[in-house]
Amino acid sequence: MARIVQKFGGTSVGDVGRIKNAARRVKCEIDRGNQVAVVVSAMAGTTNQLIEWTRLTSRLHDAREYDVVVCSGEQVTAGLLALALQDLEIDARSWLGWQIPIRTDGVHGKARIKAIEVEEMRRRLTRGQVPVVAGFQGVSPRGRITTLGRGGSDTSAVALAAALEADRCDIFTDVDGVYTSDPRIVAKARKLSRITYEEMLEMASQGASVLQTRSVEMAMNHRVRVQVLSSFTEAPGTLVVDEDEIVEKRVVSGIAYSRDEAKITVQRVADRPGVAAAIFGPLADDAINVDMIVQSASDDGRTADLTFTVARTDLDRAVSVLERGRNTIGFAALKPDPDVVKISVIGIGMRSHAGVASRMFQTLADKGINIQVISTSEIKVSVLIAAEYTELALRTLHTAYGLDAAG
Ligand code: ASP
Ligand code: MG
Numbered sequence: 001m002a003r004i005v006q007k008f009g010g011t012s013v014g015d016v017g018r019i020k021n022a023a024r025r026v027k028c029e030i031d032r033g034n035q036v037a038v039v040v041s042a043m044a045g046t047t048n049q050l051i052e053w054t055r056l057t058s059r060l061h062d063a064r065e066y067d068v069v070v071c072s073g074e075q076v077t078a079g080l081l082a083l084a085l086q087d088l089e090i091d092a093r094s095w096l097g098w099q100i101p102i103r104t105d106g107v108h109g110k111a112r113i114k115a116i117e118v119e120e121m122r123r124r125l126t127r128g129q130v131p132v133v134a135g136f137q138g139v140s141p142r143g144r145i146t147t148l149g150r151g152g153s154d155t156s157a158v159a160l161a162a163a164l165e166a167d168r169c170d171i172f173t174d175v176d177g178v179y180t181s182d183p184r185i186v187a188k189a190r191k192l193s194r195i196t197y198e199e200m201l202e203m204a205s206q207g208a209s210v211l212q213t214r215s216v217e218m219a220m221n222h223r224v225r226v227q228v229l230s231s232f233t234e235a236p237g238t239l240v241v242d243e244d245e246i247v248e249k250r251v252v253s254g255i256a257y258s259r260d261e262a263k264i265t266v267q268r269v270a271d272r273p274g275v276a277a278a279i280f281g282p283l284a285d286d287a288i289n290v291d292m293i294v295q296s297a298s299d300d301g302r303t304a305d306l307t308f309t310v311a312r313t314d315l316d317r318a319v320s321v322l323e324r325g326r327n328t329i330g331f332a333a334l335k336p337d338p339d340v341v342k343i344s345v346i347g348i349g350m351r352s353h354a355g356v357a358s359r360m361f362q363t364l365a366d367k368g369i370n371i372q373v374i375s376t377s378e379i380k381v382s383v384l385i386a387a388e389y390t391e392l393a394l395r396t397l398h399t400a401y402g403l404d405a406a407g
Contacts, residue, residue, distance in 0.1 A: 002167040003035040003125065007135065007157035010044035011174040012231040013077045023084035025172070025231055026130060030090060035125045037164060039135045039157040040081055042073025047136075047150070063108035067137075067147045071097070074134035074153065082132045092130040095121070097137035097145065102156065104138035104146045111138055111146035112214075113155065116163040125164070133160060154215035162222035169219070169226045170237075171211065176230035177238035178203065178210055180403040181255045186394050188404035192238050192253065199253045199346055200226075200240045202380045206344040207258030216240070243348060251349030251356060252401040255394055258342045261291065262315040263372065263384060266322065268303040268332035278329045279306060279322065286321050288314045292342070292375040292384055303332075307373055309384060312338055340372065341390045344382040345397060357381045363400040369393055 006029065008022045029036045050070045054061050078094040085092035100121065104111035121131050135153025140146045148155050154171060161169035177191040178200065197220035204213040210228055219226045219240060229237025269275050280290055293308040310318045319336050350356045360381055364371060373384040385393060398404060
C-alpha cells in the first residue's frame with residue numbers, strides 16, 4: 001500500500017463535470033488499495049477574477065484582506081470535490097489551510113510554509129478517509145489567512161506530501177508532462193519520462209510554467225517524488241526525481257524560454273571601482289532583482305556600457321531608480337528594451353560535457369541571431385536575444401541538441 005498526494009490544478013477542476021472526473025481519479029488510487037490525500041486549486045480563471053475584484057474595490061488594498069478574498073476559490077473546489085467523492089461512496093472531508101493548520105510566515109500574498117500539523121490527518125488516512133485540502137492557503141503567526149503566491153497550490157501539495165511522508169505527489173495539470181521544450185512552439189518536443197530536481201528547478205525558474213518554482217525547491221529539499229500528469233488521459237506523466245533514479249543520461253534535457261525579462265543598457269559609465277555598486281545597490285534597495293549582467297567597452301573606448309536584465313514588470317521602476325541616481329552613477333544614457341527573450345539550455349550532463357555553450361552560440365550564429373547577454377550556471381546556459389527570434393531559436397536549438405522526436 002502506498003500513500004499518495006494527488007493535486008488537481010485549475011483546469012482539472014474547471015467545472016462540475018471535471019470535478020467529478022477528478023473524483024474518479026481519486027477513486028482509482030483508492031481501489032488500488034492506496035491512501036490518498038488530495039489538494040485542489042481554484043477553478044480555472046477564478047483566482048484572476050478574485051484578484052480583479054480586490055483591485056476594483058481598492059487599488060491600494062490591505063494585503064490581509066486580499067488574501068481573504070483570493071484564497072476563497074480553493075474553498076469552493078475543496079468542498080465540491082469532497083461532495084463528489086462522497087457520491088462515489090468514498091469517505092471524504094474538506095480541510096481549509098487554517099483548519100489543518102498549515103502554518104506560514106506573515107508575508108501576505110507570498111507566504112512561505114513553515115510547518116504542517118498532520119497527526120489528525122494521518123489518523124484519518126489510516127481509517128480510509130480522504131482529506132481534500134484547499135491549496136494555496138495557510139495561516140499566519142497572527143492567525144490571519146495567508147496565500148502562497150500565484151501557482152502556490154503546487155507548493156501546498158508538495159509540502160503536504162513531505163509532511164505525510166507520501167510515496168508520491170501526483171500533480172494533475174493542463175499538460176500531460178514535462179516536455180523538452182514548449183510543445184505549442186516546438187512541434188517536435190518530446191515528453192520526458194523522468195527529469196531531475198535540479199533540471200526541473202531550472203526549467204521552472206527559466207520560464208517553463210508547469211510547476212511553481214518553490215514547489216520544486218521543496219520537493220528537492222525533502223526528496224518528494226513528484227509526477228506531472230494530466231487528469232484527462234491515462235498516460236503516465238513525467239517523474240521528477242533524484243539523479244540516481246535517471247538511467248538514460250542526457251547532456252541537455254530541455255530548452256526553456258522566458259518572455260518576462262527586459263533589458264537595460266547604461267551607456268558610458270566610468271570604468272572605475274564602485275560603478276557597479278552604484279548601479280545595482282539602489283536597485284536592490286528597491287527590491288528589484290537583476291538577473292543577467294554584461295559589461296562591455298563602449299564606443300569611445302574610455303568608458304564602459306553595462307547591460308543587465310530585470311523582470312519586465314520592474315522595468316519602469318528600474319529606469320526611474322537609475323534616473324534618480326544619475327548624478328552619483330554618472331552615465332551618458334539609459335536604453336530600456338522590453339522586446340527581448342531569454343532562452344536557456346538546461347541539463348545536468350553539462351557538468352561533465354564540454355561544448356554545450358559553444359554549440360548554442362554557433363547554432364544561433366548560423367541563423368543570424370545576435371546574442372545580447374549570456375549567463376551560465378553549472379547546468380544551464382542562458383542567452384538574451386530579440387523577442388522576434390523566439391520561435392526560430394527554440395526550434396533550431398531543439399534540433400541542434402538532438403532533442404527532436406523521431407518521425
Ligand atoms: N489558484 C491559485 C492561482 O491561480 C493557486 C494555484 O492555482 O496554484 O494562482
Ligand atoms: Mg498551476
